[in-house]
Amino acid sequence: MTFPNVLHRPSAFLPLVMSIAALALVLGHVAMVGAVVAHQADEGAIAHIFQLLIAGQVPLVAFFAIKWLPRAPRLSLSVLALQAAAVVAALAPVYFFNL
Template identity: 55%
Template sequence: MTSILMVRRPSAFLPIAMSLAALATITVYVALHGTAPQADEGAAAHIWQLLMVCQVPVIAFFAVKWFPQSPRQALRILGLQLVAALAAMAPVFLLGW
């Protein structure tokens, strides 16, 4: 199976979509409220946390199912999922939240 066909599997693209949604949540929050840290976590922080944590079982399922069958293509998709997760985590780290 090629990487293009594999990325169409829900267990491959859902973590990427969740990371992008988490990044969009941060972007919208910063656009509306600015970058100053808040005294209490709001809904945006909880949504971001849920999106990031819920990716873990989906990524684990993908790795268990596809890595033994197509290791090279699965490794590419896992790398793409990692890059997407790091992109969603970067603003939180850089802003010191």
């Protein structure tokens, strides 16, 4: 199995889609409201959706790792690295803008 074929599996591409959605959510929030936001008692719906998107990836990535690491270690490690990079990309604006 090749790298593009593995990315057709839902357990491989759904975490990437979720990370991209979380990144778009944060960047859209920064574009609409701005980076400097007064901290409120409740974080708001956008923060909750972001948290659900990030935390929802954990079972998908775990399933992918359990299923594909024994079958194709090198290929699955590259997909896991891509998924990790996507999560870091989604978390970076939150850290950078101190949201």
